[in-house]
Amino acid sequence: xxxxxxxxxxxxxxxxxxxxxxxxxxxxxxxxxxxxxxxxxxxxxxxxxxxxxxxxxxxxxxxxxxxxxxxxxxxxxxxxxxxxxxxxxxxxxxxxxxxxxxxxxxxxxxxxxxxxxxxxxxxxxxxxxxxxxxxxxxxxxxxxxxxxxxxxxxxxxxxxxxxxxxxxxxxxxxxxxxxxxxxxxxxxxxxxxxxxxxxxxxxxxxxxxxxxxxxxxxxxxxxxxxxxxxxxxxxxxxxxxxxxxxxxxxxxxxxxxxxxxxxxxxxxxxxxxxxxxxxxxxxxxxxxxxxxxxxxxxxxxxxxxxxxxxxxxxxxxxxxxxxxxxxxxxxxxxxxxxxxxxxxxxxxxxxxxxxxxxxxxxxxxxxxxxxxxxxxxxxxxxxxxxxxxxxxxxxxxxxxxxxxxxxxxxxxxxxxxxxxxxxxxxxxxxxxxxxxxxxxxxxxxxxxxxxxxxxxxxxxxxxxxxxxxxxxxxxxxxxxxxxxxxxxxxxxxxxxxxxx
Numbered sequence: 001x002x003x004x005x006x007x008x009x010x011x012x013x014x015x016x017x018x019x020x021x022x023x024x025x026x027x028x029x030x031x032x033x034x035x036x037x038x039x040x041x042x043x044x045x046x047x048x049x050x051x052x053x054x055x056x057x058x059x060x061x062x063x064x065x066x067x068x069x070x071x072x073x074x075x076x077x078x079x080x081x082x083x084x085x086x087x088x089x090x091x092x093x094x095x096x097x098x099x100x101x102x103x104x105x106x107x108x109x110x111x112x113x114x115x116x117x118x119x120x121x122x123x124x125x126x127x128x129x130x131x132x133x134x135x136x137x138x139x140x141x142x143x144x145x146x147x148x149x150x151x152x153x154x155x156x157x158x159x160x161x162x163x164x165x166x167x168x169x170x171x172x173x174x175x176x177x178x179x180x181x182x183x184x185x186x187x188x189x190x191x192x193x194x195x196x197x198x199x200x201x202x203x204x205x206x207x208x209x210x211x212x213x214x215x216x217x218x219x220x221x222x223x224x225x226x227x228x229x230x231x232x233x234x235x236x237x238x239x240x241x242x243x244x245x246x247x248x249x250x251x252x253x254x255x256x257x258x259x260x261x262x263x264x265x266x267x268x269x270x271x272x273x274x275x276x277x278x279x280x281x282x283x284x285x286x287x288x289x290x291x292x293x294x295x296x297x298x299x300x301x302x303x304x305x306x307x308x309x310x311x312x313x314x315x316x317x318x319x320x321x322x323x324x325x326x327x328x329x330x331x332x333x334x335x336x337x338x339x340x341x342x343x344x345x346x347x348x349x350x351x352x353x354x355x356x357x358x359x360x361x362x363x364x365x366x367x368x369x370x371x372x373x374x375x376x377x378x379x380x381x382x383x384x385x386x387x388x389x390x391x392x393x394x395x396x397x398x399x400x401x402x403x404x405x406x407x408x409x410x411x412x413x414x415x416x417x418x419x420x421x422x423x424x425x426x427x428x429x430x431x432x433x434x435x436x437x438x439x440x441x442x443x444x445x446x447x448x449x450x451x452x453x454x455x456x457x458x459x460x461x462x463x464x465x466x467x468x469x470x471x472x473x474x475x476x477x478x479x480x481x482x483x484x485x486x487x488x489x490x491x492x493x494x495x496x497x498x499x500x
């Protein structure tokens with residue numbers, strides 16, 4: 001298999017991979033396996049290597065934490081504080097305190113260090129953005145590199161502002177503190193831009209990226225093409241309540257992509273070349289992920305403690321909403337204990353409603369390509385955005401039908417309207433994107449409360465209220481905002497902490 005060449009960049013003054021909102025205290029001497037920015041950006045080939053390094057950084061291990069398996073670990077955290085994943089037992093502690101709604105409100109927890117991880121990515125990206133125009137070489141290649149870098153910068157800040165700031169209120173002034181939007185290379189501490197300003201800059205980066213990526217044909221789906229930039233633009237517009245933009249961008253992003261077959265559903269969503277993947281990390285055979293892989297926590301076949309002791313389940317409440325003829329219903333096993341399904345390690349435990357949606361390479365190999373964005377989400381965004389516009393419910397039903405009919409051959413065109421139609425689309429979204437890091441941020445963008453079901457839920461009569469679990473949280477409280485890491489606050493006098 002051909003290996004991609006990548007570089008982790010280093011500034012002349014020190015290591016580049018630092019949170020750019022921080023102080024100089026985080027700088028270190030560049031290790032010998034890194035190249036200086038001047039050397040990397042002496043050619044277009046070097047710039048491609050730098051960009052490949054960013055692609056690789058999406059799934060590296062961060063902070064020496066087993067729970068920080070790349071950006072997929074961030075999506076795991078997001079879903080663990082939502083409503084639809086059941087943490088079956090206290091036997092295994094990974095993500096348990098996140099599930100209890102403790103970690104994201106603890107400024108010393110490893111969970112909030114995704115602030116640092118995302119700014120590390122931005123640091124590398126800004127090196128590319130600020131230097132690519134000055135390199136001699138193919139203009140088409142330079143546009144492709146810069147377009148991808150701008151998309152990464154927009155995506156990273158989009159994740160940061162959703163997690164660490166109060167929600168964007170459609171139609172509001174949104175002057176509340178957002179996050180520092182880093183557009184240049186600096187080691188001086190930066191203040192927080194307003195939420196409105198952060199979204200304005202996100203959209204500006206995406207608009208420029210979409211133009212630059214026109215005509216770019218990527219080598220594989222870990223790279224970012226125009227469809228990916230459009231897809232992120234659709235996600236951003238959905239959060240902002242910009243329904244026309246969300247529908248238009250989602251429709252454009254999904255063009256040229258097909259649905260997966262029933263057999264491909266059952267392969268476990270872990271293959272980059274899945275036809276529905278708009279953007280997915282490609283994990284090479286020599287890039288072992290050990291026990292920090294997403295699949296070490298969410299598959300049912302990898303031999304990890306997290307899976308053997310605490311396989312994750314869907315809530316009975318959501319499972320019961322899935323039609324019996326829907327292919328997706330086969331991802332979960334309501335009678336796993338009695339039926340001794342699905343496959344688990346010989347020393348593992350089963351819980352009812354446990355998942356087999358995600359599959360690692362094998363019991364001894366926790367690798368798996370991670371789907372950052374799938375085309376199904378674009379149908380759901382388009383349908384929701386249309387349903388929220390006057391006079392476009394018929395179009396919304398038609399778009400929803402395309403996805404739902406593919407998943408369930410017995411699905412018939414919806415006759416719902418108004419909030420009932422929107423609720424049907426949102427339920428389809430919960431089912432389709434289960435475990436993919438959308439549930440909690442959806443609750444936040446919609447200003448909905450957290451309400452976890454407390455009935456007998458998974459195997460052995462488990463109740464989520466049985467051990468200090470967050471059952472409910474009203475919408476709009478302070479607890480919906482992650483705290484900024486204490487180290488950031490201590491070293492950057494310009495940075496304001498979220499209220500506690």
